[in-house]
Amino acid sequence: MVPITYYLLLAAALFCMGMFGVLVRRNALVVFMCVELMLNAANLTFLSFARMRGDSIGHVSAFFVIAVAAAEAAIGLAIVIAVFRSRGSVLVEDIRTMKH
């Protein structure tokens, strides 16, 4: 039996790696991939607590997270395509119209 704390520590490490990628990467596509990493860390936490408590609610939550991740990927990639078409770049540093 592996203690649940190990799974939770792995989820924390994975979430922090995703957050680091979101904060430091310049390519918008890689930023989206790091958001997927963070969503997976959340899923891992849900499933760990479901296993600890022995009920299925965590599994249902993980399903919903996966569905929301699919919706987010579709919308986000469509926005990336639209931005690339109008500006010719997917670097987040080049998209600063709303800063001024």
Added chain:
Amino acid sequence: MNIELILFGAFALLTLLSAGLVIFARSPINSAMALVSTFFFLAGIYVLLWAHTVAVVQVLVYAGAIMVLFLFVIMLLNLGESPTRGRPTLARLAGGAATVGLLAVLVITLLKLPQTTGGVPVEAQATFGTMASLGQVIFTQWLFPFEAVSLLLLVAMVGAVVVAKSRI
């Protein structure tokens, strides 16, 4: 040293290595490939947690559908490698510091978690995590959220088409 702990250690190590490759790979294609392998190893960890159904959905939906979408967009945009290796700006240093701080807080919190069952999971029923028991829960207790998520996916699909098409 039992087999479950060894499997968990191997999957956890491979997951973290692949996640690091996602962050530090130079071309987006390599990042996407590393993300696919991350999802596979995470599916292995989900199986260790008795979440077989979620592991199958992870491989089918995440590693299959969503990553195909990512790869398709990367191919469509025809991006090369990043022109410059990122130099450490103030924003990046602040991001790294924030990440380390969050990790420290999370680890301290998790280590102080009340160990009600000695940190070892309870013995679940034999039907725990099977597709039949999950379907029973989803289609009775969680039917409305399930339908709401299907509506969300429909809206996202229509929205993606509207945003990405070149002209009406």
